[in-house]
Amino acid sequence: MHAAITRPLAPGDRAQRQWFDGTSSARAVAKLVKPSRTLQPLDRVEIYNRMYWFRLLDSLAQDFPGLRALLGEEKFWPLCESYLAACPSRSFTLRDLGSRLERFIAREPGRIAPHAAAARDLVRFEWAQIVAFDGPSLPRLTKRQLAGTDPATLRLAVQPYLTLLTCRHPVDEYVLALKNDGALRTGASNAVTERDEAVGTGGALQRGPALHLVVHRLDNQLYYKRLEPEAARLLRALRDGHPLAEACAAAFARSKLAAEQQAELIRSWFTLWMRLGWLCRTKPTLEVK
Amino acid sequence: MPANRHNGHTEYGVGLGLRVPHYRHILANKPTCAWFEIISENFMVDGGRPLEVLDAILEQYQVVQHGVSLYFGSADKPDRAHLRRLKNLVKRTKTPWLSDHLCWGSVDGTYTHDLLPMPYTMEAAKRTAAKIRQVRDFLEVPICVENVSSYMEFHASEMTEWEFLNEVVERADCGILLDVNNIYVSSRNHGFDPMDYVNAIPHHRVGQMHIAGHTKFDKYILDTHDHPVLDPVWKLYAHATRLCGVTATLLEWDDKIPSFDEVHNEALKANAYIADARAAHNAQN
Numbered sequence: 217m218h219a220a221i222t223r224p225l226a227p228g229d230r231a232q233r234q235w236f237d238g239t240s241s242a243r244a245v246a247k248l249v250k251p252s253r254t255l256q257p258l259d260r261v262e263i264y265n266r267m268y269w270f271r272l273l274d275s276l277a278q279d280f281p282g283l284r285a286l287l288g289e290e291k292f293w294p295l296c297e298s299y300l301a302a303c304p305s306r307s308f309t310l311r312d313l314g315s316r317l318e319r320f321i322a323r324e325p326g327r328i329a330p331h332a333a334a335a336r337d338l339v340r341f342e343w344a345q346i347v348a349f350d351g352p353s354l355p356r357l358t359k360r361q362l363a364g365t366d367p368a369t370l371r372l373a374v375q376p377y378l379t380l381l382t383c384r385h386p387v388d389e390y391v392l393a394l395k396n397d398g399a400l401r402t403g404a405s406n407a408v409t410e411r412d413e414a415v416g417t418g419g420a421l422q423r424g425p426a427l428h429l430v431v432h433r434l435d436n437q438l439y440y441k442r443l444e445p446e447a448a449r450l451l452r453a454l455r456d457g458h459p460l461a462e463a464c465a466a467a468f469a470r471s472k473l474a475a476e477q478q479a480e481l482i483r484s485w486f487t488l489w490m491r492l493g494w495l496c497r498t499k500p501t502l503e504v505k
Numbered sequence: 506m507p508a509n510r511h512n513g514h515t516e517y518g519v520g521l522g523l524r525v526p527h528y529r530h531i532l533a534n535k536p537t538c539a540w541f542e543i544i545s546e547n548f549m550v551d552g553g554r555p556l557e558v559l560d561a562i563l564e565q566y567q568v569v570q571h572g573v574s575l576y577f578g579s580a581d582k583p584d585r586a587h588l589r590r591l592k593n594l595v596k597r598t599k600t601p602w603l604s605d606h607l608c609w610g611s612v613d614g615t616y617t618h619d620l621l622p623m624p625y626t627m628e629a630a631k632r633t634a635a636k637i638r639q640v641r642d643f644l645e646v647p648i649c650v651e652n653v654s655s656y657m658e659f660h661a662s663e664m665t666e667w668e669f670l671n672e673v674v675e676r677a678d679c680g681i682l683l684d685v686n687n688i689y690v691s692s693r694n695h696g697f698d699p700m701d702y703v704n705a706i707p708h709h710r711v712g713q714m715h716i717a718g719h720t721k722f723d724k725y726i727l728d729t730h731d732h733p734v735l736d737p738v739w740k741l742y743a744h745a746t747r748l749c750g751v752t753a754t755l756l757e758w759d760d761k762i763p764s765f766d767e768v769h770n771e772a773l774k775a776n777a778y779i780a781d782a783r784a785a786h787n788a789q790n
Binding site: 217218221222247248249251252253254255257259260261263265267268272304305306307308309310311321348349350351352354376379399436437 | 549553554557574615618619626656724772
C-alpha cells in the first residue's frame with residue numbers, strides 16, 4: 217500500500233493503471249481495498265496517491281522558489297518528481313525534504329541542462345536559508361573570552377546555523393529580484409534593501425566570477441552577506457578548525473597587502489563578525505537530541 | 506468527562522490552532538484565547554524564529570501539543586531520537602496532554618507525511634496499543650489518540666473503525682481526541698451513521714475534541730480544514746458534547762486561513778453547544 221500511495225502519478229495526475237508487475241492496478245488494489253458506493257478501490261487509493269505528491273511537491277516549491285523561477289515550470293516539476301522518487305523523505309519533518317536535492321542535481325545534471333551549474337548554486341543558497349532559519353546556535357564569542365589567548369593555539373568555531381557558500385552565480389541578487397515572500401523564511405526580510413532590481417524576475421542566471429556568501433541570522437531574521445575572498449578564506453579556515461594564527465595566514469596567503477593592512481582588515485572583520493554573533497569560543501559539541 | 510486524567514485534569518475551553526499567518530497579530534495584540542494547539546513537528550527544531558515565537562506564546566497562553574508523525578499504527582518501532590526531541594518540547598511547553606493520530610504513515614524509515622487509515626484488525630489494535638504505551642511511558646504525559654478522516658477501507662478489517670478505536674484505547678489505557686469533523690467525513694465516504702460512532706466510543710476517555718471544515722466533491726468529501734464548520738458537524742459536536750461532557754475543543758483551520766478574529770469567532774460558536782450541553786446536564790441532575 218505504501219508503494220501504491222507513493223508511486224509517481226501518471227499524466228493527468230492519475231494513479232498508474234499498470235501495477236508493479238505489469239498487471240492491472242485496479243485488480244491488484246481491489247484485493248486489498250473495498251469499493252465505496254461512489255468510488256472504485258483504485259479511485260480511493262488515487263486520493264492518497266495525489267495528496268502525497270501534491271503535498272511534497274508543494275513543499276519543495278515553497279523551499280526553492282528561486283530554483284523554480286530559474287528552471288521554469290516545465291523543468292522544475294519533473295526535476296522534483298524525479299528527486300522525490302529517488303530520494304523519498306526520510307525525516308519526520310517536511311523541512312528536511314530538500315536536503316539531498318543539490319547532490320541529486322550534481323548526479324544528474326542532464327535533467328536540467330543548461331541550468332545545472334546555476335541550479336546547484338541556487339539550491340545550496342536556498343537550503344542555507346532553511347538551515348539559518350531554525351538551525352542550532354551556540355553562545356557567542358565575547359571580547360573577554362578572546363583576551364589573553366594565544367592566536368597560535370586558539371581555535372574558534374562558527375555558528376552551526378551559518379553557511380558559507382562560494383558560488384559562480386549571483387544567487388543573492390537573483391532571489392532578491394524575484395521579490396518572493398517564500399524565498400525567505402521571515403515575512404519581512406531586512407536583506408531586501410537597495411539591491412539591484414534590474415536582474416528581473418526569473419530567467420537565466422549568468423555565470424560570473426566567484427563570489428562568497430554567508431547566509432545567517434541575526435535576532436532571528438535571515439540575512440546574507442557577501443565577503444571579500446580573503447575574509448571568506450579566514451572564515452572557512454576557522455570553521456574547519458584551524459588555529460587563529462594559521463587561519464589568518466591562510467586568508468592572505470597570496471595577498472600583496474602590507475602586514476598592517478592585513479591586520480586592519482582582520483580587526484574590522486572580527487569586529488563585525490562578533491557583532492553579528494558568527495563566532496563561537498570552541499568547536500561546538502551539540503547535545504544529541 | 507471534562508477534566509479527566511487524559512487531559513491532565515484541565516478544563517481548557519475553546520481554543521485555536523496556532524498558525525503562522527496569525528503570529529504577528531497574536532504577539533502584537535495579545536488577543537484573548539483560551540488556549541492554542543501547536544503542531545509539535547513545527548517546533549521540534551534546534552533554534553531560530555520558531556522557538557522564539559513559541560516562547561513568546563508560552564508567556565501568555567496555555568499551549569497543547571498535537572503531533573502528526575508518531576504514527577502509532579506503523580510497524581516501525583518508536584524512534585528514540587525522535588522521542589527525545591519530542592520530550593524536550595513537552596518539557597518546554599508543559600503541555601498537559603499530547604495527541605497524535607490513529608494511523609500509519611511511515612515504512613522502513615521513509616515518511617509519507619500523510620495520516621493513512623489502518624486495517625481494523627485485532628492484531629493491529631494490539632500492536633498499536635503497545636506502541637502508544639511505549640510512547641506515553643517515555644514522554645511521561647497523557648496521550649490522546651485522534652481518529653483520522655479516511656478515504657479507503659480494507660477487506661482485512663475485522664471490525665468497525667469505532668470498535669477498533671475502542672480496542673486500542675482500552676488496551677493502551679489512553680485518551681481520545683475525538684475529531685467530529687473526521688467522523689463526519691469518514692461517515693460520508695464509507696456509508697455509516699456518524700451518530701453510531703459517537704454513541705459507541707468510551708466517553709469517559711475523551712480528553713479533547715476537534716472541529717473543522719471540509720470540502721465536498723462529487724464522489725467523496727475531503728478533510729481540507731479550509732472552511733467554517735458545517736452544520737452536520739456542529740450537530741455531531743453537540744451530540745458528542747452532551748455524551749462526553751464539556752471538553753477542551755479546538756478549531757482546526759489550516760488552509761486559506763482568514764484573520765485571527767474570523768477564525769476565533771468561528772471557534773467560539775462552539776460555546777452555544779457547550780451551553781446547551783451544560784443545560785441538559787443540569788436538567789438531568
